[in-house]
Amino acid sequence: MLEIKNLHARIGEKEILKGVNLTVPDGEIHAIMGPNGAGKSTLSYVLSGRDGYEVTQGEVFYNGQNILELEPEDRAAAGIFLAFQYPVELPGVGNANFLRTALNAVRRKRGEAELDAVAFLKLARAAIKNLSMKEDFLKRNVNVGFSGGEKKRNEMLQMALLQPGLAILDETDSGLDIDALKIVAEGVNALRSPTFAALVITHYQRLLDHIVPDVVHVLSGGRIVRTGPAALALELEERGYAGLEAA
Amino acid sequence: MPGWKLRNMVALPTNKLEAWRYTDLAPLSTLSFAQAPQATAPALPALDMPRLVFVNGVFAGGLSSSLDFAAPFAAGAEDSALPLALLNAGLARDGVVLNVPDGVDAGTILLFAQATATEPFAAHLRHRVTLGQGARLTIIDIAKGDGVYWHNPVTDIALAPGAQLAHYRLQDESREAFNTATIKAEIAAGAVYEHFTATIGARLSRTEIHATLRGEQASAQLSAAQLLTGEQHGDFTSVVAHKAPNCPSRQTVKSVLSGLARGVFQGRIEVDRIAQKTDGYQMSRALLLSPHAEMDIKPELQIYADDVKCSHGATIGTLDENQLFYLRSRGIPEDEARALLIRAFLDEALEPVRQEDAKELLEAAIETWWTRQ
Numbered sequence: 001m002l003e004i005k006n007l008h009a010r011i012g013e014k015e016i017l018k019g020v021n022l023t024v025p026d027g028e029i030h031a032i033m034g035p036n037g038a039g040k041s042t043l044s045y046v047l048s049g050r051d052g053y054e055v056t057q058g059e060v061f062y063n064g065q066n067i068l069e070l071e072p073e074d075r076a077a078a079g080i081f082l083a084f085q086y087p088v089e090l091p092g093v094g095n096a097n098f099l100r101t102a103l104n105a106v107r108r109k110r111g112e113a114e115l116d117a118v119a120f121l122k123l124a125r126a127a128i129k130n131l132s133m134k135e136d137f138l139k140r141n142v143n144v145g146f147s148g149g150e151k152k153r154n155e156m157l158q159m160a161l162l163q164p165g166l167a168i169l170d171e172t173d174s175g176l177d178i179d180a181l182k183i184v185a186e187g188v189n190a191l192r193s194p195t196f197a198a199l200v201i202t203h204y205q206r207l208l209d210h211i212v213p214d215v216v217h218v219l220s221g222g223r224i225v226r227t228g229p230a231a232l233a234l235e236l237e238e239r240g241y242a243g244l245e246a247a
Numbered sequence: 248m249p250g251w252k253l254r255n256m257v258a259l260p261t262n263k264l265e266a267w268r269y270t271d272l273a274p275l276s277t278l279s280f281a282q283a284p285q286a287t288a289p290a291l292p293a294l295d296m297p298r299l300v301f302v303n304g305v306f307a308g309g310l311s312s313s314l315d316f317a318a319p320f321a322a323g324a325e326d327s328a329l330p331l332a333l334l335n336a337g338l339a340r341d342g343v344v345l346n347v348p349d350g351v352d353a354g355t356i357l358l359f360a361q362a363t364a365t366e367p368f369a370a371h372l373r374h375r376v377t378l379g380q381g382a383r384l385t386i387i388d389i390a391k392g393d394g395v396y397w398h399n400p401v402t403d404i405a406l407a408p409g410a411q412l413a414h415y416r417l418q419d420e421s422r423e424a425f426n427t428a429t430i431k432a433e434i435a436a437g438a439v440y441e442h443f444t445a446t447i448g449a450r451l452s453r454t455e456i457h458a459t460l461r462g463e464q465a466s467a468q469l470s471a472a473q474l475l476t477g478e479q480h481g482d483f484t485s486v487v488a489h490k491a492p493n494c495p496s497r498q499t500v501k502s503v504l505s506g507l508a509r510g511v512f513q514g515r516i517e518v519d520r521i522a523q524k525t526d527g528y529q530m531s532r533a534l535l536l537s538p539h540a541e542m543d544i545k546p547e548l549q550i551y552a553d554d555v556k557c558s559h560g561a562t563i564g565t566l567d568e569n570q571l572f573y574l575r576s577r578g579i580p581e582d583e584a585r586a587l588l589i590r591a592f593l594d595e596a597l598e599p600v601r602q603e604d605a606k607e608l609l610e611a612a613i614e615t616w617w618t619r620q
Binding site: 049051081082 | 569570573574581583594
């Protein structure tokens with residue numbers, strides 16, 4: 001379970017999050033929608049521990065542990081996974097090497113045995129098949145020369161292998177065609193279980209046709225200004241974000 | 248001549264010479280050199296291949312393999328005007344002459360130079376490598392040691408038409424030592440000289456390569472990785488002279504610098520008037536891991552032909568924060584993430600090293616360098 005309590009955060013002198021309160025119980029998928037500049041990406045970076053974002057107030061608990069003091073790699077080992085809006089290219093780093101290094105780092109911290117090359121390949125090939133990806137994905141450099149859709153699929157592949165307890169999808173739908181969107185949705189839906197929660201951050205409603213959230217929150221001006229059922233997304237699609245600040 | 252000082256004997260090049268503008272040999276000129284001590288058996292790398300071993304500047308026959316294409320040192324005149332090569336010619340007492348006959352593939356050999364100094368001494372090895380038509384050879388060339396000493400080897404290379412020499416160097420000298428290596432390669436039509444140097448050791452080092460392409464389709468593929476820390480100074484200077492048409496050449500240098508380290512790359516492509524259709528490429532990239540590290544890059548193109556393709560590029564940067572965060576967000580600890588990115592940064596320079604033993608050896612040296620940081 002993720003609990004965010006009165007979270008304030010800033011970049012430099014600029015306060016972006018101004019008291020976010022949010023609880024995502026295990027087994028649920030929550031969507032965060034909101035206009036540009038509302039603080040959506042900042043929230044995802046603060047949760048995953050990126051440098052440069054200063055938390056000035058508030059707490060974030062994941063499964064009862066205050067995660068704000070943890071390094072990004074320790075948050076990942078604890079089960080938090082951030083799917084990037086713009087997955088980063090790593091020239092010179094092979095995808096298979098990257099995936100295996102990540103998986104084994106996480107397994108080590110979780111007290112599980114590391115996987116040798118053969119066991120890893122078996123696991124990776126199965127995950128690739130599930131995501132309708134080509135096997136040469138493993139041989140290419142991480143995200144280098146990937147199309148937008150391929151990059152997002154690669155995020156889903158990482159998520160499938162790392163088996164997080166909480167996935168944060170930061171505008172994962174941006175720049176995706178409908179097929180890629182479905183792949184992303186299937187990736188998340190495949191992980192749905194009583195011990196998995198997700199925070200789906202999106203500007204548009206269309207991803208939520210495929211990942212149906214249990215709850216929709218509206219983030220605007222650095223605060224959650226509305227919370228409602230899945231239908232709230234449709235309402236926002238029709239009427240836009242205008243006037244929400246006052247609501 | 249125990250107790251001799253260089254400055255009393257010869258004029259070492261100074262910064263006033265353009266070719267030595269970024270590398271100052273002053274710390275070397277004030278050293279007082281003693282006789283090299285008696286050789287002790289070095290720890291040799293576990294490589295299953297014929298080897299030629301030099302200890303404290305002397306050929307160690309008992310530790311070396313007998314090779315039918317190897318002959319003992321023969322003093323030779325120096326035909327260049329390079330100051331350190333001239334000095335070597337005057338002082339060299341040992342080295343090896345390799346002569347691979349036409350059409351013979353001589354496989355891979357290890358050339359190992361070990362120095363163990365109790366007092367500073369100098370070793371001027373002089374090697375000559377000649378490959379006949381279509382002959383092949385791979386040399387894994389390692390220099391290691393302890394204490395204060397100066398390795399000043401010269402390697403003269405002559406490749407007949409169609410010959411292929413792969414020369415992989417690991418300069419892993421003592422951190423108090425000096426290493427100045429001069430390599431001159433004469434490359435005939437269709438012959439290939441492939442060179443890689445990993446500069447890891449020595450307080451001050453310079454690798455200077457002069458590759459001359461004498462016939463059509465002669466090729467020089469030069470790359471280097473300099474990994475320097477503390478107050479180390481590493482210089483990679485390469486000059487490729489295109490003296491025939493239709494020749495490709497590459498110079499690829501990657502430098503990773505931390506602490507107060509200083510890296511230098513001077514790369515020159517000379518294209519003769521007759522060397523039309525030259526394809527010359529030069530790239531230098533440096534990664535500064537500390538705000539006090541320094542990289543000096545001097546690319547030079549001298550082109551006298553009018554139908555050539557020559558490109559050069561140079562970048563100096565730091566590790567990318569985005570990439571680092573991406574790796575850490577996937578659970579990879581910061582140290583491991585940095586190591587992964589540094590190895591990736593070196594990839595372009597290491598990529599041409601295909602001989603498995605050499606690749607493994609160099610990868611291990613790079614990993615060791617990183618874990619010591």
